[in-house]
Amino acid sequence: MTPTDGDGEFLDGRLLIAMPGIGDPRFERAVILMCTHSDESAMGVAVNNPVEGLSLSHLLERLEVKPNTSRLDQLVLAGGPVERERGFVIHTDDFSTADATLPVTDGIALTPTREVLEAIADVDRRPRHSVLALGCAVWGAGQLEQEIRDSVWLSCDADEDLVFDDDYGSKWARALAKIGVTVDHLSTQSGRA
Numbered sequence: 001m002t003p004t005d006g007d008g009e010f011l012d013g014r015l016l017i018a019m020p021g022i023g024d025p026r027f028e029r030a031v032i033l034m035c036t037h038s039d040e041s042a043m044g045v046a047v048n049n050p051v052e053g054l055s056l057s058h059l060l061e062r063l064e065v066k067p068n069t070s071r072l073d074q075l076v077l078a079g080g081p082v083e084r085e086r087g088f089v090i091h092t093d094d095f096s097t098a099d100a101t102l103p104v105t106d107g108i109a110l111t112p113t114r115e116v117l118e119a120i121a122d123v124d125r126r127p128r129h130s131v132l133a134l135g136c137a138v139w140g141a142g143q144l145e146q147e148i149r150d151s152v153w154l155s156c157d158a159d160e161d162l163v164f165d166d167d168y169g170s171k172w173a174r175a176l177a178k179i180g181v182t183v184d185h186l187s188t189q190s191g192r193a
């Protein structure tokens with residue numbers, strides 16, 4: 001079986017959009033950037049769920065990373081229920097490390113190391129756009145494909161606005177709109193007809 005989104009392709013670099021009634025409050029209205037997807041597994045990071053009261057500057061202070069810029073007030077995101085203490089930085093591809101940066105899609109990459117945090121804190125080295133998420137979402141072999149068949153997720157192309165802007169409350173509806181779906185036309189019951 002080839003894992004697909006219905007078009008015969010892996011979902012790397014696409015956004016997963018949770019359907020209403022997903023049945024798991026951790027993913028209610030989630031928009032997840034898919035970072036890897038293969039026959040064996042899939043991994044993504046939610047980009048629309050800020051951790052209340054936790055800013056990037058506060059986290060950098062706790063990690064003893066000394067910034068040389070004051071523009072670090074963005075919120076840290078809850079990226080998913082797996083490895084919630086681990087940071088995953090999604091960023092534009094104008095920053096990369098030789099051994100830790102994973103290209104996700106055109107112009108967007110993922111780096112899970114301290115080095116990217118140090119670059120973000122440095123006005124001369126930081127990527128043009130970035131978000132830090134704690135945790136990720138992970139699926140085993142065939143699990144995501146089954147959830148898609150069960151109408152748990154839709155998908156759309158990722159773009160910088162959806163991934164990086166801080167209008168978290170509207171990302172789910174905007175992601176749906178990219179594929180021509182309006183919120184008021186969705187059923188709260190997912191599953192097969």
